Amino acid sequence: MTTPPTECDCERALAALQDYLKHEADPGSAAQLEAHLQRCAPCLAHARFERNFVELLEHCARQIRCPDALRLRITTVLAESAAPPER
Amino acid sequence: MDVTGAAARRDGSFEREALPHLDVLFRVALRLARDPDRAADLVQETMLRAHRAWASFRPGTNARAWLVTILRNQFISDYRRERREAVVADLDTVEPFLLDRDMADADPEGEFFSRIVDQTVLDAVDALSPEFREVLVLSDMEGMPYAEIAATLEIPVGTVKSRLFRARRQLQKKLYHHAVEMGYITPRDDA
Numbered sequence: 001m002t003t004p005p006t007e008c009d010c011e012r013a014l015a016a017l018q019d020y021l022k023h024e025a026d027p028g029s030a031a032q033l034e035a036h037l038q039r040c041a042p043c044l045a046h047a048r049f050e051r052n053f054v055e056l057l058e059h060c061a062r063q064i065r066c067p068d069a070l071r072l073r074i075t076t077v078l079a080e081s082a083a084p085p086e087r
Numbered sequence: 088m089d090v091t092g093a094a095a096r097r098d099g100s101f102e103r104e105a106l107p108h109l110d111v112l113f114r115v116a117l118r119l120a121r122d123p124d125r126a127a128d129l130v131q132e133t134m135l136r137a138h139r140a141w142a143s144f145r146p147g148t149n150a151r152a153w154l155v156t157i158l159r160n161q162f163i164s165d166y167r168r169e170r171r172e173a174v175v176a177d178l179d180t181v182e183p184f185l186l187d188r189d190m191a192d193a194d195p196e197g198e199f200f201s202r203i204v205d206q207t208v209l210d211a212v213d214a215l216s217p218e219f220r221e222v223l224v225l226s227d228m229e230g231m232p233y234a235e236i237a238a239t240l241e242i243p244v245g246t247v248k249s250r251l252f253r254a255r256r257q258l259q260k261k262l263y264h265h266a267v268e269m270g271y272i273t274p275r276d277d278a
Binding site: 011014017022046053054055058060061065066075081 | 102127130138184194200212226228229248251255258259
């Protein structure tokens, strides 16, 4: 028989959630959290909320690349500074 | 043994190891400086400094973290006056584990996030205080692990985590209010 999650379980789960979603939780607490999420709908919703949020940020970041002009400027400057000094 | 800067420069290792991180450096610079021209100058200066210091880079260690550290130090020394004015008090107190109640009630899984346009997100990130912004950018936008962020910013891992928590809550709240204003979601009326 499983006992329903208590408020204390939820508190612990939410405290562990950030590390878990970043794949930085230790295996023990990850397993504990997964078990909790399976039987606690509000915490599962919370986990999805955080995941949707981070996916939005990752998406925004991926749209931005170093401009070609800057890339060229940098490689040019590097090539010049690597050239042997002229006498 | 002759490990001069010139010798280190000519083997092409700098170009091979550092140039692939230009996108990351530019993105981080853009969020720190909040201006494309300043960001471009910052990245260029970072690459020049890194190139000069390449002999001090330990092969096999993390070039991304090394470069981001140089970039951030450069940024701080360029804009030290601005940073000194930043409010640093009360940054690292209790972690707010819970979501804002109204927000969680209106959209428990955060579906509204998918409707928010990039520029709104970036503007909201840029409005965070520098201490929160840099942690959020390195962690959630660039996917750097806690330990790498801690080393880059020279703060304990625990501080990285708590700043990330608080930065996320601030940003989420701001984006939620924006979504309500735009009519993407309707707050649940309990009254």
